[in-house]
Amino acid sequence: MYKENFGQTIATLRKEKNMTQLQLADQMNVTDKAVSKWERELSYPDINTVPKLAEVLEVGVEELIQIEGNDYKEENIEEESGIRKDFNTAISIIFKAIPLAMGIAVIVLSILEGLSISSGFIMLGIGMFFLALDKPREKKD
Known part of the structure; x- marks a missing residue:
């Protein structure tokens, strides 16, 4: 109707x-x-x-x-659900890309001898932090 x-x-x-x-x-x-x-x-x-x-x-x-x-239509709910899934996927990719970028940066800067040990640990810690943030999100999905 x-x-x-x-x-x-x-x-x-x-x-x-x-x-x-x-x-x-x-x-x-x-x-x-x-x-x-x-x-x-x-x-x-x-x-x-x-x-x-x-x-x-x-x-x-x-x-x-x-x-x-x-009258909250079914199609609106499905559309929002799709948008939410896309958003969650994007966040998950970002949370995995940051640790990867940090790891690559530590390796490259170590080879070029432009990285102190403390800076390397800080960068790896940031990467691990984002991996830890993504773990609960994976369990929800």
Whole structure:
């Protein structure tokens, strides 16, 4: 079933009552431009005026504000799940790449004799830290 957004709902209900935007605006004490913006979803009515809007359109507030986000669709959940998996994969790759880069840097700098022992241990420690961070993530997946 197709569900209208808030602006479309206002426009549909207004047209069912054979009202113009100006007539609705007069009853709501706003301008016709405000009603036009509501219907195009460029702005929304003040929350305090929604009950009056529902009364003018002769519907319940619940019917008027049938919020499309309320029905959290299965596809949105699947999409978020896919995004979360992609993010977790990217983080896991980063957490594995940092130790690899640190290890390679220690080896290369040791060969070139440009690395002190303490700096080497610090770099390897940083690498081990990121490996340790990634371990719990692997168990979750």
